[in-house]
Amino acid sequence: MDFVQRKTADSVVDHFLKEAAEKEIPLVWDRYEGSLPQCGFCETGLNCRDCLQGPCISHPFKDQNKVGICGKDKDILAVHSFIRLVVQGAMGYLDQLTDFAKDVEAGEGSPKRKQEAVKLIKDIQGMWGDGNTDVMKKFPKALIDGWKAAGIYPDGIGSALFKVSQKLDGGVGNVEETLLWAFKGALMGCAAQMLQGRLKTAVFGDTAPTNVEVNLGVLPKDLPVVLLYGHFSPFLKQKIADEAKGKKVKVMGVCTDPFVPPYSFSPVTNYGSQEIPLMTGAVDLIVAGDQCVNPSLAELAKIWKVEVVPTEVLNRGDVSSFAREIIGMAQEAFKARSEVARDIPNIKESGIMGFSAKNIHADKVVKGLSDGKIKGIAILAGCNNVKFTQDQEIVSIARELLKKDIFCVSEGCASVGLAKFGLLNPKQRDASCGKRLSALLASLGKNVPAVIDLGSCENSGVTDFLLNMASVGKKPIKEFPIVACFPEANRTKAVARAAWTVAMGIPTYFWPFLPVTGSQKIIESLSGFCLEKFGAKLYVITEKMDYTKKAELLVKSLKKA
Numbered sequence: 369m370d371f372v373q374r375k376t377a378d379s380v381v382d383h384f385l386k387e388a389a390e391k392e393i394p395l396v397w398d399r400y401e402g403s404l405p406q407c408g409f410c411e412t413g414l415n416c417r418d419c420l421q422g423p424c425i426s427h428p429f430k431d432q433n434k435v436g437i438c439g440k441d442k443d444i445l446a447v448h449s450f451i452r453l454v455v456q457g458a459m460g461y462l463d464q465l466t467d468f469a470k471d472v473e474a475g476e477g478s479p480k481r482k483q484e485a486v487k488l489i490k491d492i493q494g495m496w497g498d499g500n501t502d503v504m505k506k507f508p509k510a511l512i513d514g515w516k517a518a519g520i521y522p523d524g525i526g527s528a529l530f531k532v533s534q535k536l537d538g539g540v541g542n543v544e545e546t547l548l549w550a551f552k553g554a555l556m557g558c559a560a561q562m563l564q565g566r567l568k569t570a571v572f573g574d575t576a577p578t579n580v581e582v583n584l585g586v587l588p589k590d591l592p593v594v595l596l597y598g599h600f601s602p603f604l605k606q607k608i609a610d611e612a613k614g615k616k617v618k619v620m621g622v623c624t625d626p627f628v629p630p631y632s633f634s635p636v637t638n639y640g641s642q643e644i645p646l647m648t649g650a651v652d653l654i655v656a657g658d659q660c661v662n663p664s665l666a667e668l669a670k671i672w673k674v675e676v677v678p679t680e681v682l683n684r685g686d687v688s689s690f691a692r693e694i695i696g697m698a699q700e701a702f703k704a705r706s707e708v709a710r711d712i713p714n715i716k717e718s719g720i721m722g723f724s725a726k727n728i729h730a731d732k733v734v735k736g737l738s739d740g741k742i743k744g745i746a747i748l749a750g751c752n753n754v755k756f757t758q759d760q761e762i763v764s765i766a767r768e769l770l771k772k773d774i775f776c777v778s779e780g781c782a783s784v785g786l787a788k789f790g791l792l793n794p795k796q797r798d799a800s801c802g803k804r805l806s807a808l809l810a811s812l813g814k815n816v817p818a819v820i821d822l823g824s825c826e827n828s829g830v831t832d833f834l835l836n837m838a839s840v841g842k843k844p845i846k847e848f849p850i851v852a853c854f855p856e857a858n859r860t861k862a863v864a865r866a867a868w869t870v871a872m873g874i875p876t877y878f879w880p881f882l883p884v885t886g887s888q889k890i891i892e893s894l895s896g897f898c899l900e901k902f903g904a905k906l907y908v909i910t911e912k913m914d915y916t917k918k919a920e921l922l923v924k925s926l927k928k929a
């Protein structure tokens with residue numbers, strides 16, 4: 369065997385992997401191993417099937433066949449490979465936002481802050497026009513001016529996303545110009561994420577930092593369980609929780625925003641192990657969006673007699689009736705599945721989740737930086753990727769950074785992975801952090817853990833925190849020692865997110881490497897050209913390295929800042 373990799377660092381998941389192997393139940397890791405060796409050529413980004421004359425490649429070895437039939441050369445092919453990911457990712461944020469806004473406009477609930485919600489709906493409608501939204505005005509003027517000068521200010525969905533998507537269809541723009549279009553598209557995704565975050569608080573109220581339990585041990589043995597998978601309208605989640613109340617039905621989540629006030633949905637696991645909850649036998653019904661949900665769930669669920677209800681279907685009907693139907697189905701399924709054995713390992717971890725820029729004292733963080741108490745700030749993001757041992761990269765990198773007194777914030781599935789290993793548990797803070805960082809975290813309030821979760825990737829907790837830092841510190845974001853890291857990335861939304869983080873002036877590391885490596889020019893543009901335009905690089909690292917080396921790179925970036 370020439371490829372051996374531990375599948376997961378999570379012992380609870382490992383417990384079920386042995387069972388899956390014995391029973392020959394195919395999981396994501398089996399499909400990955402079955403796909404090896406993966407096509408090294410496709411990883412270069414030098415292939416294209418954007419039209420029906422192709423598919424084409426830029427041949428890496430022959431002297432002829434270097435350009436596609438239409439004339440796309442290797443640099444254009446690679447930049448298009450990047451654009452495809454960014455556009456798909458930015459559309460993900462817009463899709464979530466338009467769903468949510470549609471429900472608000474349809475009067476699905478009564479917003480807590482009605483005037484603010486009405487204003488935000490106007491802003492969202494404005495995105496279809498000139499994109500002149502108030503949220504983008506929250507960015508420092510110098511950054512906005514820089515984006516405008518580069519031509520990448522997100523001036524509406526048509527001008528940003530429709531146009532960039534058409535770059536794939538043809539045109540004679542050079543590589544740098546085309547790359548800038550990708551950043552423009554990414555910033556449109558950023559605007560959508562900010563609007564979603566603000567609309568959520570206007571409608572449901574603020575989320576306070578909350579003690580949440582994570583991992584499979586949170587599943588109850590003796591109650592019907594509905595698991596919410598992926599991203600879909602928060603109104604539907606709220607209505608499902610409303611219906612479950614008083615009926616002793618537990619509603620929990622996987623790869624979904626854990627907070628829709630007043631409800632919270634315990635994260636049962638994170639992206640890489642999303643198939644595993646079924647194996648406990650304790651899931652009675654799955655309600656699944658599209659984003660972040662593996663299609664394999666539908667087939668696997670049949671083994672445990674679990675129905676998977678998709679939310680993103682045509683003619684779904686009204687939200688309240690759908691939610692009622694879901695809870696009724698869960699109750700029936702619980703009765704019908706009484707013979708199915710429930711194997712719930714007694715392993716779970718507590719963590720404080722759901723911080724927001726409003727409840728982090730940015731002034732103390734800024735002072736901590738200027739006094740040298742903390743050496744920098746690291747943003748930890750991304751989900752899991754089967755190419756890496758699940759959770760190992762992000763948890764190990766976080767531990768290295770925390771020991772070095774680097775203030776760590778996280779979001780989404782990255783937070784769930786970190787929570788599983790105690791890094792969101794305040795009781796474990798002092799053991800995880802350097803003394804100076806621990807003291808700073810203690811000064812931020814009661815129960816502040818080693819890593820601060822800034823909420824779901826649906827919302828803009830991290831961006832809001834950065835904006836507060838810039839405002840309190842009275843200097844551009846790029847002048848702070850901040851680095852972003854996606855150690856186990858897989859979603860296109862993460863690519864868009866990484867791109868807009870670079871556009872804000874934050875050096876960003878992304879693993880696995882992006883499929884652009886066939887063009888040295890694109891690799892260099894994502895570093896040198898981005899550094900010149902935004903003051904930060906997007907690093908494409910192809911060399912294999914362990915987490916200590918990765919952490920060293922991150923620390924080195926902070927020193928340069």
Ligand code: SF4
Nearest residue numbers: 416419422424436438
């Ligand atoms: S767009 Fe150009 S490179 Fe791509 S498949 Fe068509 S002809 Fe080939």
